Amino acid sequence: MWSVVSSGGVPAGERFDWYADIISREVMPAALSSERPADFQGEAAVVDLGHLRASKFTLSPLRSRRTPALIRRGDPEQYQLALLRTGVTSMSQHRSACTVGAGDLMLWDTSLPSDNTMHADGGQVRATILMLPRDVLPLRPERLERLLARRIPGDRGIAAILASFMAALEDHAAECEPEELARLGTVAVDLATACLAQHLDAEDRIPAEARAEVLLRRIHAFIEHNLGDPELGPPTIAARHNISVRGLHQLFRGQGETVQARIRRRRLEQCRTDLGRPELAAHRVQSIAARWGFGGPVAFSRAFREAYGLTPTEYRALSAGGPHRDTP
Structure with missing residues (x-):
């Protein structure tokens, strides 16, 4: 029973x-x-x-x-x-x-x-x-x-x-x-x-190529689940997956971006999504940036402007004026 x-x-x-x-x-x-x-x-x-x-x-x-x-x-x-x-x-x-x-x-x-x-x-x-x-x-x-x-x-x-x-x-x-x-x-x-x-x-x-693809998918999932950790980076990711940092970088060859570039892009995308959410309008921009692993307002603002052509504050104001649209 x-x-x-x-x-x-x-x-x-x-x-x-x-x-x-x-x-x-x-x-x-x-x-x-x-x-x-x-x-x-x-x-x-x-x-x-x-x-x-x-x-x-x-x-x-x-x-x-x-x-x-x-x-x-x-x-x-x-x-x-x-x-x-x-x-x-x-x-x-x-x-x-x-x-x-x-x-x-x-x-x-x-x-x-x-x-x-x-x-x-x-x-x-x-x-x-x-x-x-x-x-x-x-x-x-x-x-x-x-x-x-x-x-x-x-x-x-x-x-x-x-x-x-x-x-x-x-x-x-x-x-x-x-x-x-x-x-x-x-x-x-x-x-x-x-x-x-x-x-x-x-x-x-499993052939070596397939094992590498499986490992890469696991690493992508790990990155997604840990974007808010400011310590997330190649050494941490390599250690958690029992590979060398060099081996991690080799896995990302042909992916179109480096490990660090992927982390940065996904953090920025998550921040952009949150900045466009009406229910988070009362949250400070820096609080949203920190939630997704960015350490300081200057670095975040610069990275956001480079990616989307607007400062985070400008993007939030634009989003509040109409439906959210993805920035190319």
């Missing part, structure tokens, strides 16, 4: 803090944050499957971080394999980063630092998770590290079979007796092992 905890019976203003405390005490220590804590709703449930457990979550978007200090406070020493049922979430761990949507699978290690952001524009997040003790998977940890924070499409092959199993487990585990749940735990380990092994073998067979 599922053991369920829900914020439904908690006063609205206390729900987020209550949920964060439950997760840190009953699951593992984590730093949770929410852009709208007063509107938070969350429900979590766990079921025993013999040598492992499965959990399911339905909650408002939030950010969850596991730092080295939090890991030292408590670590279940598990691999956690999630099937996202609804919503959109981004995970970074062990020099990898990915964004997954409904139907995708994703693996992470509770013993390593991680950062998981559930996107508000994706709506409520619902996920089913296999909580796998490290010793139940017959795959070497150094191989599994290659799959951490990597999107595993759940619409084909063994991954589709595993995703269907996890969805059925969430929907029907409450109907099963303890001995049946233990047998389902064995099935879960076998399917998870087969799915992960298939993706490891497939990765080994």
Whole structure:
């Protein structure tokens, strides 16, 4: 049977803090944050499957971080394999980063630092998770590290079979007796092992050119998710993806712009969008620039004028006078 905890019976203003405390005490220590804590709703449930457990979550978007200090406070020493049922979430761990949507699978290690952001524009997040003790998977940890924070499409092959199993487990585990749940735990380990092994073998067979393209897409996604970090740059990006700065620059050859140029362009585009949004009219220009990683008003104003032919203030005034148009 599922053991369920829900914020439904908690006063609205206390729900987020209550949920964060439950997760840190009953699951593992984590730093949770929410852009709208007063509107938070969350429900979590766990079921025993013999040598492992499965959990399911339905909650408002939030950010969850596991730092080295939090890991030292408590670590279940598990691999956690999630099937996202609804919503959109981004995970970074062990020099990898990915964004997954409904139907995708994703693996992470509770013993390593991680950062998981559930996107508000994706709506409520619902996920089913296999909580796998490290010793139940017959795959070497150094191989599994290659799959951490990597999107595993759940619409084909063994991954589709595993995703269907996890969805059925969430929907029907409450109907099963303890001995049946233990047998389902064995099935879960076998399917998870087969799915992960298939993706490891497939990765080994990918040509170098295709691996480079996959890595480049991961780097582009990482840049998008970290535009607001003023420290974002080639050294940070290279370190997070376990490559040299020189190798990073080589990846960008033929892209039409350097790494730094891409970061600058995307920051400017985000600033331009925000400057044209009526609901942000009360926000200072420098606040918007800082939100997207620009360090000072002079440098931002100069970069914006070079890109769009107007100062940020002029662009905002022009946008307020009529519908927003993209600047060539």
